[in-house]
Amino acid sequence: MKSVRTIRRRDCEPGSDWPDSVPPLLRRIYAARGAYGLHLARPRLADLLPPDALGGLGTATGLLIDAIANDRHIVIVGDFDCDGATACAVGVRGLRMLGARHVSYAVPNRMVHGYGLSVALVDELAALSPDLLVTVDHGIACHTGIAAAKARGWRVLVTDHHLPGERLPPADAIVNPNLPGDAFPSKMLAGVGVMFYVLLAVRRALREADRLPSEPDLAALLDLVAVGTVADLVPLDANNRALVSAGLRRLRAGQGCAGLNALIEVAGREASRLTASDIGFALAPRINAAGRLEHMALGIECLLSDDPRQARELAEILHGINAERQGLQQNMVDDAEALLQRAGIAHGNMPAGLCLYDGEWHPGVVGLVASKLKERTHRPTIAFAPSEPGSGSLRGSARSIPGFHIRDALAAVDAAHPGLIERFGGHAMAAGLSLQAASLDAFRAAFAAAAERLLLPEMLMDEVLSDGELDGTEFTRENAVALRDGGPWGQGYQEPVFDGEFDVLAWRVVGEKHLKVELGRGALRLNGIHFGGWDGAEPAARLRIAYRLEPDDYRGGQAIQLVIVHAEPA
Numbered sequence: 001m002k003s004v005r006t007i008r009r010r011d012c013e014p015g016s017d018w019p020d021s022v023p024p025l026l027r028r029i030y031a032a033r034g035a036y037g038l039h040l041a042r043p044r045l046a047d048l049l050p051p052d053a054l055g056g057l058g059t060a061t062g063l064l065i066d067a068i069a070n071d072r073h074i075v076i077v078g079d080f081d082c083d084g085a086t087a088c089a090v091g092v093r094g095l096r097m098l099g100a101r102h103v104s105y106a107v108p109n110r111m112v113h114g115y116g117l118s119v120a121l122v123d124e125l126a127a128l129s130p131d132l133l134v135t136v137d138h139g140i141a142c143h144t145g146i147a148a149a150k151a152r153g154w155r156v157l158v159t160d161h162h163l164p165g166e167r168l169p170p171a172d173a174i175v176n177p178n179l180p181g182d183a184f185p186s187k188m189l190a191g192v193g194v195m196f197y198v199l200l201a202v203r204r205a206l207r208e209a210d211r212l213p214s215e216p217d218l219a220a221l222l223d224l225v226a227v228g229t230v231a232d233l234v235p236l237d238a239n240n241r242a243l244v245s246a247g248l249r250r251l252r253a254g255q256g257c258a259g260l261n262a263l264i265e266v267a268g269r270e271a272s273r274l275t276a277s278d279i280g281f282a283l284a285p286r287i288n289a290a291g292r293l294e295h296m297a298l299g300i301e302c303l304l305s306d307d308p309r310q311a312r313e314l315a316e317i318l319h320g321i322n323a324e325r326q327g328l329q330q331n332m333v334d335d336a337e338a339l340l341q342r343a344g345i346a347h348g349n350m351p352a353g354l355c356l357y358d359g360e361w362h363p364g365v366v367g368l369v370a371s372k373l374k375e376r377t378h379r380p381t382i383a384f385a386p387s388e389p390g391s392g393s394l395r396g397s398a399r400s401i402p403g404f405h406i407r408d409a410l411a412a413v414d415a416a417h418p419g420l421i422e423r424f425g426g427h428a429m430a431a432g433l434s435l436q437a438a439s440l441d442a443f444r445a446a447f448a449a450a451a452e453r454l455l456l457p458e459m460l461m462d463e464v465l466s467d468g469e470l471d472g473t474e475f476t477r478e479n480a481v482a483l484r485d486g487g488p489w490g491q492g493y494q495e496p497v498f499d500g501e502f503d504v505l506a507w508r509v510v511g512e513k514h515l516k517v518e519l520g521r522g523a524l525r526l527n528g529i530h531f532g533g534w535d536g537a538e539p540a541a542r543l544r545i546a547y548r549l550e551p552d553d554y555r556g557g558q559a560i561q562l563v564i565v566h567a568e569p570a
Contacts, residue, residue, distance in 0.1 A: 005378070005462040007499050007546050007566065012468060025479055026486050029467055029496045035238075041486075043242040045219070051201045053183040059173035060198055061205045063132060063157050068100045068202075069211075072131035077117050078107040078300060079137040079191070080291030080364075082284045086228030087136035087159070087192040089257075089303035090221050094199040097216035098206060104128060107296045110364055111388050115425075115432065117145035122152070130154055137191025137232075138162070140176055141425040143169045159194045161234070163407055163427055186239040188492075192228030193243060196221060222247040223256040224303060226488075230276045231284035233429065235492030244276060244488045259302035262315035263287070273553075276488035277495065286315070289322035292364030325365065332361050332369045336383065337376075353409075353451030354381040355444040357394065361385035367397035367430070374399040378462040380406055380451055382433075384440065393422075394440060398431040403459040404451070407431045412454070413446045420446065464546045464566045466499040472524050477558040480551045499546045501570040502526070509534045519543075519562065527552065530564035540569035 010032040017037045018027045030041035039047065051057060067074050074095060078088030088105050095103045106125055108114065113121040116138040122145050125133070132155045139146065139158035146156050146169040156171040163178050175198055177184040189197065199218055206212045226247020229240055236244065250256055251264070251274050260283065264271050267282035290299035298321075302314035336356050354373060361369070366383040374381040380400045387393040400406035407426045410433060414421050420443055424433035435443055489495035502519035510516050515533035519526045528547065546566040552559035 005464065005566065007466050007544070007568075008463045009466045009468050009499070023479065023482050025470075025474060026482055029483070029486065032467055033493055040238055042245065043238045045242055045246050047238065048242050049185055049239050051197045051204075053185065054175055054177060054194075054197060054201075055179055055182040055184070056173050056175045057198070057201045060157050060159075060175050061201045063155055063173055064095070064098075064100075064134075064198070064202050065205060065209075065211075067132045068095070068098060068206075071102055073102045073104070073129060074100055074132045074134060075125060075128055075130040076103065076105040077121070077125075077133055077135045077139075078105055078296065079116065080107060080110050080296040081137070082231035082287045082299075083191045083228040084137035085287055085291070085296055085299045085303060086224040086231070087190075087195045088300050089259075090192055090199070090224050090228075091134060091136055091159075091195050092304060093224075093257075094196070094216075094218060094221055095202075097218065097220075098199065098202055099212075105300060107291075107300060109295055110291065114387070114434075117142040117149065117156075119144050119148045121145065122148040125149075126152065132157065135159060136195050139169065139171065140164045140174070141169070141423065143167075146171050159191070159198055161189050161191050161194050162425055165425075186237055188235045188237045188240055190229040190232040190234045190240075192225050192232075193234075193240065196225050196243070219246065220250075220255075223250045223260055226251070226276075227260060227279050227283055227287075230279040230488070230490055231288070233280075233491045236276075236488060236490045237492065241488055241493065244490075248274060248276065248488060257303060257306070258308045258311035259305050259315065262302070262308065262311040263318065265312070266315045266319040270553075273484070275484060276490045280490070285325070286318045286322045289325045290318055292368075293321055293325055293328070293362070325368075328362055329365050329368045329372075332358070332365055332383075333372045335361070336369055336373050340373075340377075350377055350379055351448050351451070352379065352455045353447050354379050355384070355440075355447050356381070357384040357440055359386060363387055363395040366395065367399070367432075370397050370399040374401065378460065380404050380409065380455070382447065386437070387434065392437045394435055394437050396433045396435070398426065398433065400429050400431075401459060401462075402429075404455055409447070409450050409454055412450045413443070416450075417442070417446050464497065464499075465494060466546055467496050468498060469500045470498050470549065472522065475524065475526060475549065475560060477551055477560055480549050480560045483549055484551060495548060497546050497548055497565060499544065501542060501544045502528075503542050504539050507539055515539065515564075517564075519545075526560070526562055528562040528564050530567060533564060533567065539567070542570040543567045544570045 012028045012032040035041035076088050076091040078084045108121045134157045140160040158171040158174040160176045177187050226244040263283050269278050287299040290296050305311040363385040366385045370381045370383040382396050382398040384394045384396040387395045398406045405428045410424045422434045505520045506518040513534050515530040517528045545564050547562040547564045552561040
C-alpha cells in the first residue's frame, strides 16, 4: 500500500452572524471548522454542558460526600501520563477545597506495577489504609486490581474516559462518558475533564444540602484541566474548548498554579502569550517525561506545590528528565528507521500496519516512537519494548491515522486470536497493549492482516487541510496575532494552515535539519522556516507550500514568518 501526501482546501463560507470585533479572516477559519457564530467559535464557561447527564454521578457524589463527612481516607490513584497527572492534581486539590481533610494520592511505577490500578499497586497501597480509592484517567480496564481492592474492604470510584471492554470492573461507581448508553452529549472529555465534572457535581450536592461553609472556586483548577485536555489529544469540541480557553486565560494572567508557572519559565515560554500549542509541545512533554523515565510522582508533586521555590526546583528536574527523554527518543527513532531499511520496507511498498520491536528500547518511550513513525509513514504503527530489562513480556504502544480505529483493530485481532494479546485498551488514535515476546511474530502477522482488511484506500491520502490562500494584504502582524489567539487550536479543531506558490529567493540549513527560506510572490518578501525540512537536496526554485502564519517574536516589531508544514515543487 502506498500513501500520498496532498494539500486539500477546506470549504470556507463564513456566513454573516459575526460581530465586527471578529476579523474576516477568523470568520472564515471558524466557519471552516463548523463554528458559525461567536458562541460556537469561542465558547465560554457559561456554555459548559451541565454534569447531569453523566452516568454514575449520583453514586459517585454519594461516595465522596460520605468520605468527606466522615473524614475517611481518600486516595486518588493517578496514571503516568500528563492527563493522569493533572487529573490526580485536580482530584487532590478539588477535594481539599470541598472540605476533605484526609486526601492523598498514589501513582503506579511503569516498571514495577504496570498500567493502572494493578494487584501489585493495591498490595502497596495497603500501607496507606485507604477507605476510598478514586481512579483518574484509568480504571475501566482494571478488573483484577479493583477486585483486589474490594477484597480488602475498600470502596472504589472509577473516573475514566477510555472505551470500556465487554464487561465493566466491579467498582462501587463508574463515571465515564463513553460507557454504553451514557447520555452525556460530549464523549470527548479527557480524564482530567471527567474528574473536574465529578467535583462540580459534588460541590452542587453539598450546596443543595447546605453543607458548604464557603463556596469554593473550582475554576481555579482550570489551568490543570486545560493542560491535561490538550496533552491527551482529545478532540477540542465546543465543551473542551470552553475548558481549555478558561484555563489558558488563567495561565496568561499569571494565575496558574505554582508548578505550571514554573514549567512555563523553564520551557522558555512567555506566559502572557501562551497557546495550546505551547502546552502540547513544551509543558506536557516535561510532565510526561517523569512518567516515562522516572516516576510520575515528581510531576504530580510539581503540580500540587504551592511554594514557588519548590515548584521551580521540581520543574527544573522535570526539564532535565525531558532532555534525557529527547535524546533517548531520537536514538530509538533512528533504530526504528534502520529496522525498516533492513527489512526492505520502502515508502512505496509499506505494509498496511507497522509493528516494530527492539530489545534495548525503553517501554516509557515506545509511544513517542510509534507517533514519530506514524507521522513519517502515514501508517498505523505499534512499537514494542520489554516490560523491563530481560523480561519475556512486551509492552506496546500504538498510534493511528485518521479513520483507522486502532483500539477496534486490536479488538479484532483479539477476537480472531484469543489469548494472543494479554491485555489492551485505548481509543481511536492511540492504544496500549501487552503480550509475550514469543507471541510477537504471530501478533505482527495478525495485526498486518487486520490493518490490510480494515484500512481503506482513502485513509492513505495524507492530506494537509488548508484554509486557502492569503492575499498580499493579509500577511500582517495583526492577522498573525489574531490567528495565534483565536483558538484554542488542537485535535479536531486544527490550527489554521494556508497554502500558496512562492519563489525561493534564498535558503540555508539551520540546526542541521531545518530549512530557513526567503520567499517571494510578486513584490512580497516573506521569511519562512521548515522544521525538519532539510532532506539533503536544494529546494526547488518555486514551491507550493502549506504554512502557518505566525508572529516572529524573535525579530520583534511587526515581523511575521511562515512556518512551513509541507512543501512540494510548484
